[in-house]
Amino acid sequence: MSADGFVWDRRPTDDAAESSDRPKRCGGNQATLVSIPAVCPLMALTRDDFLITSVFGVLLAGILWLTWKLRRGLWERFVAQVAQRESETKYRALFENAHDAIYLIDPExxxxxxxxxxxxxxxxxxxxxxxxxxxxxxHPANERQIAAEKLDQVRERGGVLEITGVHHQRKDGTLVPVDITAQMIRLDSRRLVVTVVRDVAQQRRLEETIRKLIRVSSAHRSQAFFESVVCELAESLQADSVHIGEWLEAEGTIRTIAAWRNGRVADNFEYDLRGSPCEQIVGQSVRCWTSRLMDLFPDFAAWWGEPVDAFVGAPLFDSRSRPIGVLAVAFRRPISDPSFCEHILQVFAARVGPEIELSNAEREARQWMRELSALNALSQRLISNPSLDQTAAAALDGILNAINPDLALLFLCKGEQLELLGAQWRAPTLRYKWEPVHKVGACLCGLAAQNGQPVISRDIRNDVRCSWEECREAGVTSFAALPLISGGTVIGILGVASRTERDFHRDSDFLHTLAQAVSVGLQNSLLHERQRRYAEELEATNRELSRQIAEREEAQKKLSSALQQKVLLLREVHHRVKNNLQIISSLLRLQTRQKGIAAGDEVIAKSQIRIRAIALVHELLYRSSDLAHVDLMSYLGKLVEQLRQVYGIESERVQCHIEGVSVLLAIDQAVPVALVLNELVSNSFRHAFPRGQSGKITIHVQREEDQFAEITVCDNGTGLRQDFDLATMSGLGLQLVNDLVRKQLQGSLIIDSNGGTRFVVRFPIARIREAA
Structure with a gap:
């Protein structure tokens, strides 16, 4: 019996049962309606007539009810048949179009x-x-016993039974892994077993691929992981080419991390994203071209270099959903199962994307640590080698170790020129003679020095800015010139070069950091060189000063010795002059004692007094530590006492008051001042207080702005005569005073005789010093 019969005989049975109940109610109502109008006109009939009429009415109602019932049953039967056919059509469509295999099995x-x-x-x-x-x-022979037992289990227990891990055997003998779901149902009062069988071969392949991916992830990291992934993909999909590519957004290219070609791991390569299938994959979704790929992407086909008919790719994203690359598989034949390929690539892409991000992070961390270590080593060398030559060597060696270029150059800016401090190749065998001087504004290094900005060229052979032929002759391809700036001024240029094409923009941040470190080291070296030169100059100056000081000390010793000798000699001279003057004074005194010269006693006495005044000056000089100056206040005290003794004037009768400031007079002024004071004080002692009168003599010394000295000698004695005229005087004393003051001292003399006598002597002095 087929499934059509089971489905066909199922629903009409229930519908007929439902419809059989409905006419019973409707039929009863119809009979009632027919009998009422039939009964009313027959109320006047006889009993027999009424009986006949009633029988006739009942028969008529039955006939009408049967007619209605027949028509209603036929209609509902027709409707049920239509519904059954529609249900059967739907069932048959689901049954025949299902992707899984469905079996109807007789449980018996x-x-x-x-x-x-x-x-x-x-x-x-x-x-x-x-x-x-x-x-x-x-099932295969080894699973048939299990299949029979499972069927008996479903038949006896009912319910739903899941069977996994079994196989169905194809007609050609190959096995298909399947999962089976079996359930007992009843169809048209007959028990049947419905089994749904799903082919899980693709699922098993996918699971096996996932297990391989897990195994690869746990066993390998970084590059080994990527190479294992392309190998597993090539094996799982039977692909001819597999590659994992990293998207370089700035360049618009794909650079492979791992690649599989011709049955082995291939070298990495880089290709332009534009015009390739990956252009429609990166940052978007999984795409599959099952055939005729070369017709769709002719530029990519020409670049690929080998026939490719089908292509499948999946985008790779990082943890923040940013596109980072592509996982691509190529086939030389059309793809028969594109959905499986897409699923496999999605699974692998979900694992490869984070691994690329992790690998990049680890690579950046290693690069950062390497750069930090190189920067630290460079800084240490720059600190420990402060000289300019050592700094240049350390900087060049540190640059080679840090970023591994082929060549490193270091220039020092001097005005409009760049002086080459050093050039170092990575390979010791490479040698080249460079010009020692370069111009600012010329070539890449000169432009960097002129603008204070880095200048980078990926290929100097085609760069018109590069005018230094030495670089091309040395085989340099890529070059970066970095200004070394200190305090806003370019002090040098750091140049790094590669003989192969290299993009130094990728290392621009680290190069900038290196340039800053080299700038600090170079500036320190320049300061060190400047300090060294200053130290050498200072040392030479100190040596010269030491020599001069030694010479001066020697000369000072000689001068001190000579001065000491001169002081002793000068003291001896003053002492001898004083002694000679004493001898002259003694001779004059002896002369006055001789007979016959009484008339000249006064003249000789005055001369003797004057000689003593001069001798007193020389006495003060040789007794003083300063042999060049005389303390005027000290001299006045001694002079007054000396004159008081000469003239026999008691201090109780004539009092002498000396006041003012101390003034030191040079020897050429001290003698005339001494003579002037001697005459003025002698004049007061002799003439101001006649006949034993008492009185007072005041001597006042003052200084005017360290340029003039003023000496006032006054007394309260009898004063001068009213007819006193200095010009007509015949006496020697005041004439001597006037001549000494005006001619020798270049000063002035004021005489006042109002209530006594007052003499004011004012004269300029070249050097005035307060006595200690």
Whole structure:
């Protein structure tokens, strides 16, 4: 019996049961309606007539009810048949179009009653061959006993039974891994087993691929992981080419991390994203071209270099959903199962993307540590080698170790010129003679010095800015010139070069940091060189000063010795002059004692007094530590006492008051001042207080702005005569005073005789010093 029969006889039974109840109620109502109008006109009939009429009415109502029932049953039967056919059509559509295999099995015999086309396609049998086949024959021989036991279990217990880990055997003998779901149902009062069989071969392949991916992830990291991934993908998909590419957004290219070609791991390569299938994949979704790829992407086909018919790619994203690359698989044949390829690539892409991000982070961390270590080593060397030559060597060696260029150059800016401090190749065998001087504004280094900005060229052979032929002759391809700036001024240029094409923009941040470190080191070296030169100059100056000081000390010793000798000699001279003057004074005194010269006693006495005044000056000089100056206040005290003794004037009768400031007079002024004071004080002692009168003599010394000295000698004696005239005087004393003051001292003399006598002597002095 087929499934069509089971489906066809199912619904009409229930509908008919429902419809059989409805006419009973409707029929009863109809009979009532017919009997009422039939009874009313017959109320006047006889009993027999009434009986006949009643029988006739009942028969008529029955006939009408039967007619209605027949028509209603036929209609509902027709409706049920239409619904059954629609339900059967839907069932048949679901049954035949299902992707999984469906079997209707007789639980008693275990044979297949019916199956859908998916079951025939999966096993390779026809529908006629499948119908009536025993269910255990679907399995290989080693699983048939298990299949029979599972069928008995479903038949006895009912419910739903899940069967996994079994196989169905195709007509050609190959095995298909399947998962089976079996359930007992009732159809048209007959028990049947419905089994849904799903081909899990693709799922098993996917699971196996995932297990391999997990195994690869746990066993390998970084580059080994990527190479294992392309190998596993090539094996799982039977692909001809697989590659994992990293998207370089700035360049618009794809650079492979790992690649598989021609049955082995291939060298990495880089290709332009534009015009390739990956242009429609990066940052978007999984794409698959099942065939004729070369016709769709002719530029990519020409670049690829080998025939590719199909292509599948999946985008790679990082943890923040930013596109970072592509996972691509190429085939030389059309793809028969694109969905499986897409699923596999999605699974691998979900794992490869984070691994690329982690690998990049680790690479950046290692690069950062390497750069930090190189920068630290460079800083240490720059600190420990302060000289300019050592700094240049340390900087060049540190640059080579830090970024591994082929060549490093270091220039020092001097005005409009760049002086080459050093050039160092990475390979010791490479040698080249460079010009020692370069111009600011010329070539890449000169432009960097002129603008204070880095100048980078990826290929100097085609760069018109590069005018230094030495670079081209040395085989340099890529070059970066970095200004070394200190205090806003370019003090030098650091140049790094590569003989192969290299993009120094990728290292621009680290190069800038290196340039700053070299700038600090170079500035310190320049300061050190400047300090060294200053130290050398200072040392030479100190040596010269030491020599001069030694010479001066020697000369000072000689001068001191000579001065000491001169002081002793000068003291001796003053002492001898004083002694000679004493001798002259003694001779004059002896002369006055001789007979016959009484008239000249006064003249000789005055001369003797004057000589003593001069001798007193020389006495003060040789007794003083300063042999060049005389303390005027000290001299006045001694002079007054000396004159008081000469003239026999008691201090109780004539008092002398000396006041004012101390003034030191040079020897050429001290003698005339001494003579002037001697005459003025002598004049007061002799003439101001006649006949034993008492009085007072005041001597006042003052200084005017360290340029003039003023000496006032006054007394309160009798004063001068009213007819006193200095010009007509015949006496020697005041004439001597006037001549000494005006001619020798270049000063002035004021005489006042109002209530006594007052003499004011004012004269300029070249050097005035307060006595200690």
């Amino acid at each position: 015999t275990g044979r297949i009653l019916d199956c859908n086309p998916a079951a025939c396609d999966m096993l390779g049998y026809s529908l006629q061959h499948m119908r009536g086949m025993p269910t255990p024959d679907l």
